[in-house]
Amino acid sequence: MTNLANFRYVDLLGSAGFEPRNALYDVEFVVLDTEEKSIGSMKAHKLLLSFVSPVLKRQFFNDQGGKRCEEICERVEIRGFSFESFDAFAKYLYSGNYSLIEEMDNLGILLQLYLLFSKYQIRGICKIIREKVSEFDLVKEKFQEVFEVLVKYRDDFILEEVVDILWSRCVMVVQKEVKTEEDFQKFWEETFSGKEEDDAKEDLEVKDFLRKKILYNGCLNCTERKCKDGAQITQGREGMRIRATAQIVSLNGLVTAAAGWLGTVDEYKSPVQQKYCTQRGVNYNTQVSVRWDGYPQYLAFIATAANIVYNCNEKKK
Numbered sequence: 001m002t003n004l005a006n007f008r009y010v011d012l013l014g015s016a017g018f019e020p021r022n023a024l025y026d027v028e029f030v031v032l033d034t035e036e037k038s039i040g041s042m043k044a045h046k047l048l049l050s051f052v053s054p055v056l057k058r059q060f061f062n063d064q065g066g067k068r069c070e071e072i073c074e075r076v077e078i079r080g081f082s083f084e085s086f087d088a089f090a091k092y093l094y095s096g097n098y099s100l101i102e103e104m105d106n107l108g109i110l111l112q113l114y115l116l117f118s119k120y121q122i123r124g125i126c127k128i129i130r131e132k133v134s135e136f137d138l139v140k141e142k143f144q145e146v147f148e149v150l151v152k153y154r155d156d157f158i159l160e161e162v163v164d165i166l167w168s169r170c171v172m173v174v175q176k177e178v179k180t181e182e183d184f185q186k187f188w189e190e191t192f193s194g195k196e197e198d199d200a201k202e203d204l205e206v207k208d209f210l211r212k213k214i215l216y217n218g219c220l221n222c223t224e225r226k227c228k229d230g231a232q233i234t235q236g237r238e239g240m241r242i243r244a245t246a247q248i249v250s251l252n253g254l255v256t257a258a259a260g261w262l263g264t265v266d267e268y269k270s271p272v273q274q275k276y277c278t279q280r281g282v283n284y285n286t287q288v289s290v291r292w293d294g295y296p297q298y299l300a301f302i303a304t305a306a307n308i309v310y311n312c313n314e315k316k317k
């Protein structure tokens, strides 16, 4: 696992014949003979050596002796993370102390850590968080926290695997008690009783999303109890996996997907209504935009969902 405490600094030293690439050297020691000719050199790092040698520290950073961090530090802005999450992230990097992760019992912070370790490509630790999440204590008192986190990250690509693990576990636990619509209503009221009602519309969406998941034990992709894999989409949500069954041409005539392309719904507008068109038969009056796998451009609002089917049974990499 990567962290500063177990990092092999010696591997970074660069001398003739061996110089790791991208080792971020900022000083080169050149050994001179009596005639001032170089008899060898070694590249190193000012900062690392300064921590262990007060002499080198003075030599390298003398100018900065009296300065405060505000004057010399580069400012890096972090967005989208709580301070608690970033604090734990940085402390782990410096210490390699697993207990920082193992003793963390806040699911929101754990998932943010997962995102941070992924974002900065710190290897090895995400697996530990995944294991931690698969053992997360799903007691009743934790339901609100867990569901809020799950709904918040339901469409997050990086967290997909973790979120799937949690969903399956939650649905199994809750289904033991929630079997009817009445059960669900009671469960919802109990679980989210203390929630502020400042965003009622969003709450309703969340409620409906949970209701389908728990009550109908629906497919995690199409959310239908009887999975509609392969059927033309008639309802959708962000993050739903879909497949093109034929070439899709946008309204202005551009080919925007080929048959067989896989993609993720980026935006899904208006409930689908079946409309009958004399020329084309039954059609679906939907606006859906899709992010195709491997293609950065968005398919902006296909006016009809024809040629797009649910893709629930794809094998995940």
Ligand SMILES: [Zn+2]
Residues within 6 Å of the ligand: 219, 220, 221, 222, 223, 224, 226, 227, 228, 229, 310, 312
């Ligand atoms: Zn399905």
